[in-house]
Amino acid sequence: MVSxxxxxxxVGRIGMxxxxxxxxxxxxxxxxxxxLPSVRVLARSMQVSVxxxxxxxxxxxxxxxxxxxxxxxxxxxxxxxxxxLSALEPKLDRAIDPLWISRQSLExxxxxxxxxxxxxxxxxxxxxxxxxxxxxxxxxxAEALANYGSPxxxxxxxxxxxxxxxxxxxxxxPDQIMLTESGTQAIDLLCRYLLEPGDTVLVDDPCYFNFxxxxxxxxxRMVSVPYTPAGPDIDALASILAERRPRLYITxxxxxxxxxxxxxxxxxxxxxxxxxxxxLIIIEDDIFADFEHAPAPRLAGFDGLNRVxxxxxxxxxxxxxxxxxxxxxxxxxxxxxxxxxxxxxxxxARLNEELTHAALSDSxxxxxxxxxxxxxxxxxREASERLREMGVTPWIEPRAGIFLWCRLPxxxxxxxxxxxxxxxxxxxxxxxxxSVGQTASGFMRFNVAQMDDRVFEALQACLQQALLSHSDKxxxxxxx
Amino acid sequence: MVSxxxxxxxVGRIGMxxxxxxxxxxxxxxxxxxxLPSVRVLARSMQVSVxxxxxxxxxxxxxxxxxxxxxxxxxxxxxxxxxxLSALEPKLDRAIDPLWISRQSLExxxxxxxxxxxxxxxxxxxxxxxxxxxxxxxxxxAEALANYGSPxxxxxxxxxxxxxxxxxxxxxxPDQIMLTESGTQAIDLLCRYLLEPGDTVLVDDPCYFNFxxxxxxxxxRMVSVPYTPAGPDIDALASILAERRPRLYITxxxxxxxxxxxxxxxxxxxxxxxxxxxxLIIIEDDIFADFEHAPAPRLAGFDGLNRVxxxxxxxxxxxxxxxxxxxxxxxxxxxxxxxxxxxxxxxxARLNEELTHAALSDSxxxxxxxxxxxxxxxxxREASERLREMGVTPWIEPRAGIFLWCRLPxxxxxxxxxxxxxxxxxxxxxxxxxSVGQTASGFMRFNVAQMDDRVFEALQACLQQALLSHSDKxxxxxxx
Numbered sequence: 001m002v003s004x005x006x007x008x009x010x011v012g013r014i015g016m017x018x019x020x021x022x023x024x025x026x027x028x029x030x031x032x033x034x035x036l037p038s039v040r041v042l043a044r045s046m047q048v049s050v051x052x053x054x055x056x057x058x059x060x061x062x063x064x065x066x067x068x069x070x071x072x073x074x075x076x077x078x079x080x081x082x083x084x085l086s087a088l089e090p091k092l093d094r095a096i097d098p099l100w101i102s103r104q105s106l107e108x109x110x111x112x113x114x115x116x117x118x119x120x121x122x123x124x125x126x127x128x129x130x131x132x133x134x135x136x137x138x139x140x141x142a143e144a145l146a147n148y149g150s151p152x153x154x155x156x157x158x159x160x161x162x163x164x165x166x167x168x169x170x171x172x173x174p175d176q177i178m179l180t181e182s183g184t185q186a187i188d189l190l191c192r193y194l195l196e197p198g199d200t201v202l203v204d205d206p207c208y209f210n211f212x213x214x215x216x217x218x219x220x221r222m223v224s225v226p227y228t229p230a231g232p233d234i235d236a237l238a239s240i241l242a243e244r245r246p247r248l249y250i251t252x253x254x255x256x257x258x259x260x261x262x263x264x265x266x267x268x269x270x271x272x273x274x275x276x277x278x279x280l281i282i283i284e285d286d287i288f289a290d291f292e293h294a295p296a297p298r299l300a301g302f303d304g305l306n307r308v309x310x311x312x313x314x315x316x317x318x319x320x321x322x323x324x325x326x327x328x329x330x331x332x333x334x335x336x337x338x339x340x341x342x343x344x345x346x347x348x349a350r351l352n353e354e355l356t357h358a359a360l361s362d363s364x365x366x367x368x369x370x371x372x373x374x375x376x377x378x379x380x381r382e383a384s385e386r387l388r389e390m391g392v393t394p395w396i397e398p399r400a401g402i403f404l405w406c407r408l409p410x411x412x413x414x415x416x417x418x419x420x421x422x423x424x425x426x427x428x429x430x431x432x433x434x435s436v437g438q439t440a441s442g443f444m445r446f447n448v449a450q451m452d453d454r455v456f457e458a459l460q461a462c463l464q465q466a467l468l469s470h471s472d473k474x475x476x477x478x479x480x
Numbered sequence: 481m482v483s484x485x486x487x488x489x490x491v492g493r494i495g496m497x498x499x500x501x502x503x504x505x506x507x508x509x510x511x512x513x514x515x516l517p518s519v520r521v522l523a524r525s526m527q528v529s530v531x532x533x534x535x536x537x538x539x540x541x542x543x544x545x546x547x548x549x550x551x552x553x554x555x556x557x558x559x560x561x562x563x564x565l566s567a568l569e570p571k572l573d574r575a576i577d578p579l580w581i582s583r584q585s586l587e588x589x590x591x592x593x594x595x596x597x598x599x600x601x602x603x604x605x606x607x608x609x610x611x612x613x614x615x616x617x618x619x620x621x622a623e624a625l626a627n628y629g630s631p632x633x634x635x636x637x638x639x640x641x642x643x644x645x646x647x648x649x650x651x652x653x654p655d656q657i658m659l660t661e662s663g664t665q666a667i668d669l670l671c672r673y674l675l676e677p678g679d680t681v682l683v684d685d686p687c688y689f690n691f692x693x694x695x696x697x698x699x700x701r702m703v704s705v706p707y708t709p710a711g712p713d714i715d716a717l718a719s720i721l722a723e724r725r726p727r728l729y730i731t732x733x734x735x736x737x738x739x740x741x742x743x744x745x746x747x748x749x750x751x752x753x754x755x756x757x758x759x760l761i762i763i764e765d766d767i768f769a770d771f772e773h774a775p776a777p778r779l780a781g782f783d784g785l786n787r788v789x790x791x792x793x794x795x796x797x798x799x800x801x802x803x804x805x806x807x808x809x810x811x812x813x814x815x816x817x818x819x820x821x822x823x824x825x826x827x828x829a830r831l832n833e834e835l836t837h838a839a840l841s842d843s844x845x846x847x848x849x850x851x852x853x854x855x856x857x858x859x860x861r862e863a864s865e866r867l868r869e870m871g872v873t874p875w876i877e878p879r880a881g882i883f884l885w886c887r888l889p890x891x892x893x894x895x896x897x898x899x900x901x902x903x904x905x906x907x908x909x910x911x912x913x914x915s916v917g918q919t920a921s922g923f924m925r926f927n928v929a930q931m932d933d934r935v936f937e938a939l940q941a942c943l944q945q946a947l948l949s950h951s952d953k954x955x956x957x958x959x960x
Contacts, residue, residue, distance in 0.1 A: 064759070080727065080761060082673050085819040102822050106631050110623070122626035130625045134618035138611045143590070145610045146602035148800040151586050181661055181803075184826040192697065193562050197677065213823035217672065247560065279544070281560060320628040321830040339565040342582050343693035346664040350801040352832065 013048050017056035020046065022065065025076055026087040036066060036074040085216055095415040095422070096432040098209035104427045113455050116418075116429030118208075118257070119320055120402060120449040124375070126359070126368040130319055133358035137351065144354050148347025151338045153179025153326070157357040161312070161326055168254075168289060169301035170310060172328040178337055179348055182325040183287045183313035184210060187250065190283055190309060190327065191218050193340055194248060202246040204232060206405070206434035206443070208257040208285070211250055224436035227259060229396045231267035234274070241278040248281050254296045255288035258434050258445035259405040260398025265297045272303055282308045287325075290317040290369050291376065291400045305330055314356055316402075317369060323349065324356040376402060379448040386456050387446065390463055395443070404446045412466050414444045421462045426455070428462075493528050497536035500526065502545065505556055506567040516546060516554040565696055575895040575902070576912040578689035584907045593935050596898075596909030598688075598737070599800055600882060600929040604855070606839070606848040610799055613838035617831065624834050628827025631818045633659025633806070637837040641792070641806055648734075648769060649781035650790060652808040658817055659828055662805040663767045663793035664690060667730065670763055670789060670807065671698050673820055675727060682726040684712060686885070686914035686923070688737040688765070691730055704916040707739060709876045711747035714754070721758040728761050734776045735768035738914050738925035739885040740878025745777045752783055762788045767805075770797040770849050771856065771880045785810055794836055796882075797849060803829065804836040856882060859928040866936050867926065870943055875923070884926045892946050894924045901942045906935070908942075 024030040036042070039057065043050045057074050060066045066074050085099055094100045105117035137144065152158065158174040165172045180186040195201070197219055203211050205224035215222050223244045226233045232251070240246070253263040263271075275282055284299045289312060300308040305328060313325035327337060341348075359365055383404055384394050391409030398404070408414055414430035421428045429447075431440030504510040516522070519537065523530045537554050540546045546554050565579055574580045585597035617624065632638065638654040645652045660666040675681070677699055683691050685704035695702050703724045706713045712731070720726070733743040743751075755762055764779045769792060780788040785808060793805035807817060821828070839845055863884055864874050871889030878884070888894055894910035901908045909927075911920030 080674060080759070081676075082813065082816050083820065084816045085823055086816075099819050099822060102826070103631060103818070106628055106822065106827055119628065122622035125622075125626040127622050127625055131618045134614050134625075138614035138618070142602040142605075142607050144801065145607055145614075146605040146799045146801055148586055148599065148795075151583060181829070182825060185824065188824040194560060196561075210823065210826060213819075217820055217823045279560070315628075319626045319831070320827055321624065321626055321834075323829040323832070333562065336562050336564045336566075338583070339579050339693075340563065340697055342579060342586065343565055343690065343697045344665065344668045345662060346582070346690060347586055347800055349661070349803040349829070349832070351799070351835075352803070352829070354801075355831070 013052050014056045014059070017042070017046060017048060017053055018060055021056070021060060023087060025065065025081055026084045030076050032076050032081070034076050035072075036076065038073060083217070085213065088216055093415060095418045096430050098213045098433050101427065101429060101433055102210060102213070104422070108427060112425055112427060113450070113458060114427040115446050115450045115455050115459070116427045116444075117447055117450060118402075119316060119447075124372065124449055125317070125319055126365055129359050129362050129364045129368060130322065130355075132362060132364070133355050136358045137354045140354060144350060147350060149179070149350035149353055150348065151342055152177070152334075153348050154350065154353035154357055157324075157353050157360075158326075160357060160360055161328075164289075165300075165310065165328060168286075168295040168298055170298050170305070170328065171301075172305055172310070176305065176331055176334055177326050177328045178334050178341065179353055180311075180325040180327060180341070181345070181349060182315060182323050183285060183311050184214065184325075186311040186313070186325045186327045187211070187283060187285065188214060188217075189337055189340055189344075190311070191215070191220070191248075192344075193333070193337055194281060195220055199248070200244050200246040202240060202244075202249040202280075203436060204251055204256070205437045206258050206431065206440050207250070207436070208252070209429075209433045212436065222436050226437075226439075227256065227261065229259075229261045230264040231261070232271060234267060234270045237271065238274055241274055241280060245278070246280065248283060249275070250283045250285065251299075252285050252288065253298050254286060254292050255398065255401040257285075257288070258403050258429070259395060260401050260403045261396060262296045262399060263299070268297045268299055268302055272299060272308075275303075275307055280307065284308055284310050286310055286312045287316055288401050291373060291402070293373055293400060300328070309333070314360070317372065318356065318359055318365070322352050322355045322359075324352050373400070376400070376448065379451070380404060383446060383448040383451050390456075390460055392444070392463075402447050402449050404448060406444055406446060407442050408444060409463070410467060410470065411442065412463070412470055413441050415441065416470070417444070417462055417466045420465050421458070424458055424462065426458045426462065428459075493532050494536045494539070497522070497526060497528060497533055498540055501536070501540060503567060505545065505561060506564045510556050512556050512561070514556050515552075516556065518553060563697070565693065568696055573895060575898045576910050578693045578913050581907065581909060581913055582690060582693070584902070588907060592905055592907060593930070593938060594907040595926050595930045595935050595939070596907045596924075597927055597930060598882075599796060599927075604852065604929055605797070605799055606845055609839050609842050609844045609848060610802065610835075612842060612844070613835050616838045617834045620834060624830060627830060629659070629830035629833055630828065631822055632657070632814075633828050634830065634833035634837055637804075637833050637840075638806075640837060640840055641808075644769075645780075645790065645808060648766075648775040648778055650778050650785070650808065651781075652785055652790070656785065656811055656814055657806050657808045658814050658821065659833055660791075660805040660807060660821070661825070661829060662795060662803050663765060663791050664694065664805075666791040666793070666805045666807045667691070667763060667765065668694060668697075669817055669820055669824075670791070671695070671700070671728075672824075673813070673817055674761060675700055679728070680724050680726040682720060682724075682729040682760075683916060684731055684736070685917045686738050686911065686920050687730070687916070688732070689909075689913045692916065702916050706917075706919075707736060707741065709739075709741045710744040711741070712751060714747060714750050717751065718754055721754055721760060725758070726760065728763060729755070730763045730765065731779075732765050732768065733778050734766060734772050735878065735881040737765075737768070738883050738909070739875060740881050740883045741876060742776045742879060743779070748777045748779055748782055752779060752788075755787055760787065764788055764790050766790055766792045767796055768881050771853060771882070773853055773880060780808070789813070794840070797852065798836065798839055798845070802832050802835045802839075804832045853880070856880070856928065859931070860884060863926060863928040863931050870936075870940055872924070872943075882927050882929050884928060886924055886926060887922050888924060889943070890947060890950065891922065892943070892950055893921050895921065896950070897924070897942055897946045900945050901938070904938055904942065906938045906942065908939075
């Protein structure tokens with residue numbers, strides 16, 4: 001009887017039940033040792049037959065994923081449950097899932113249009129400088145070519161970074177600077193160093209979407225503070241610090257990602273007072289520093305690297321291919337970070353450090369950076385005009401950087417627009433991918449360096465398509 | 481009265497009390513909210529005056545590290561307690577602390593003699609090949625110089641690795657291979673992916689000492705299985721798997737670190753049978769693969785990358801400066817690892833991947849690797865002879881690789897010898913740094929590529945000094 005049932009039930013439904021159970025195990029909503037729903041209960045809730053569930057459970061037992069205790073039920077086996085970031089709660093719609101968007105941008109080839117990505121096209125970066133640096137390093141010492149880097153990292157590069165930080169008002173001795181693989185890896189190391197499971201971390205709303213993916217990997221609770229054109233909303237910040245007691249606050253100061261806003265001195269001071277009051281540590285992500293014409297206030301500058309930690313990298317203005325980032329912090333924290341770096345990566349990437357140093361020391365780099373700022377200013381202005389013509393309105397006109405954070409017309413939902421766009425090979429960055437509080441469904445981030453005529457045309461077409469299907473739903477409840 | 485006491489108590493003792501309390505907080509033996517020892521109890525146990533402890537506690541209150549609850553006592557403040565690897569239990573004697581030994585080797589300049597380190601001198605690595613690869617890449621495309629790497633990593637390099645794995649009997653399609661920053665970072669990612677806090681991991685005894693530092697960073701319990709000249713002790717392995725139920729086993733097969741032993745086919749099969757029985761995942765660290773003349777059995781080969789994961793890198797035979805490693809695993813695990821890689825590092829280091837690919841494709845590399853194997857064979861033979869003359873006896877004569885794992889003469893304790901050596905600028909690798917079970921105090925690991933006449937002379941002198949002070953202690957309890 002049962003075997004006939006198996007033959008007539010499409011594999012599809014059995015597979016669906018199995019996948020559902022596996023998903024709950026992967027997302028850790030069913031943990032090792034916990035009892036699975038009874039066969040009848042699951043059959044009813046999934047609207048399949050009891051024999052489908054029986055077969056699915058039996059196959060899961062054969063796989064070792066669950067155990068059967070006769071008379072008692074089915075239980076999750078004490079089994080390997082790898083950390084599947086894409087399966088963790090909250091399960092995000094792909095169109096606004098930071099991880100999924102990142103993968104689309106990173107995996108796409110040159111034919112994929114990506115005004116949603118966070119980096120400039122290769123042609124905007126200082127190619128000649130990088131080529132020259134490679135040739136310089138090819139003539140370097142055998143040790144530079146072959147040996148592990150020292151734990152803190154190449155001394156001349158740390159001295160160079162120390163000088164550059166000084167130009168931005170941040171005092172950091174070379175030995176308070178530790179080189180890392182990238183800005184992202186610097187923040188990751190800091191999270192491993194400073195946080196314990198169950199801690200809460202504060203981010204801006206909106207914020208750089210990979211912070212969210214990173215914090216998911218640390219199984220950390222995230223809370224957010226609304227961002228204004230001059231920095232975080234101070235009253236909201238005061239409440240959140242008092243109620244939620246986050247351990248850490250991760251933010252940008254000079255060029256906020258995604259809004260392009262700049263932290264004002266007044267708000268900087270108030271943030272630091274609140275941080276002192278509540279024992280808050282701040283990680284100030286300064287990877288867009290080279291995009292500024294004149295330096296804006298840095299939290300690390302006012303604070304003197306007491307409770308503020310600065311991180312930076314050269315991925316945005318030099319090369320994302322020759323990975324090099326850094327942390328600047330109190331000496332005792334640098335000490336502890338060195339140990340963690342050795343344990344998890346052993347030695348540094350000396351070749352990348354030599355390359356970066358050679359490139360940054362080249363006079364061509366400063367000239368290139370100056371020309372880049374001019375080019376970006378023009379690109380922001382032009383993109384702003386063309387977007388406004390389409391009814392897409394920048395929230396502010398940033399004074400530096402590659403991003404425009406814009407409101408879509410007519411109450412459109414940016415996740416809908418992003419989905420439509422993907423079907424035509426256009427990768428967009430919808431607002432809620434940046435928003436822990438999911439308050440930005442009407443917004444989208446645009447990268448002005450990735451926006452040529454093809455992109456504007458494709459965007460126009462997607463907006464029109466979205467407007468059509470939106471007006472069809474006009475009498476339906478708002479998607480926001 | 482109290483202020484007079486402060487003036488007469490040397491700052492030294494107050495500082496000592498404060499340091500002791502801070503240390504216990506850092507090591508998490510005093511956690512946030514827990515009550516500190518009463519003033520009298522601590523004064524008695526540390527043999528200082530009550531007023532010293534009072535002053536120390538008051539200063540810690542002023543610092544915010546502890547709070548005073550009048551009538552109740554002093555409590556640890558709910559404060560930041562960074563993950564200080566060097567402060568975690570068990571607190572290891574520096575001379576055998578993996579982290580400390582690694583730092584000495586990585587921070588030391590060319591004048592520091594380091595027969596205890598795990599890499600070859602720069603002059604032994606294929607410099608011309610690396611220089612040529614740098615020039616080649618300097619003429620590459622703008623995208624190669626500037627863009628983020630794809631998440632899996634440069635396709636031609638993964639194809640090359642796939643072919644090389646095939647030559648060693650390991651079948652891995654290019655898309656089952658994910659490039660990483662290094663072998664260490666590959667293992668670190670795998671630990672984040674596969675393990676949960678409180679899990680147990682099995683390693684060999686002895687094993688590569690940075691595994692221990694890495695597992696400390698993951699707050700994982702370690703157990704170990706004794707290693708024989710042909711692989712892990714199978715009977716011991718069977719007991720440990722049944723009793724301690726480790727989630728993961730990290731090991732080498734072809735050239736074991738530190739012993740140089742080679743896994744036999746018989747033991748390989750038995751290991752895999754036990755792994756199947758107990759649901760054990762195995763990480764097979766194959767970074768010494770290029771040192772072999774003829775390929776030994778690989779667990780991943782027999783297992784078909786089902787429950788075995790292979791990791792590798794080119795730090796030992798190409799360059800530790802141009803960081804590049806890889807993971808080869810089941811497709812579904814690679815999928816999950818990609819997400820974790822993006823979240824914690826964003827894009828790969830494309831330049832390093834291009835460099836590594838160019839270098840490995842160069843015919844000069846294979847010639848160099850062949851010559852290197854010959855050179856190492858001679859170096860092992862010569863070092864073995866000279867060590868035996870000093871009464872230092874290799875446990876086995878390895879068929880490949882850079883290490884000799886040797887027993888010291890006359891019951892000497894290798895930590896003692898290592899301490900004496902450090903005073904003369906000689907960094908040694910004492911046995912217990914490699915031994916979770918602390919069973920190797922009579923052993924030491926030597927790197928034959930780092931042993932010239934100066935090293936043998938210095939070693940001879942240290943051994944003589946150690947023998948003298950050992951015979952002074954002959955009637956004292958054995959240090960072992």
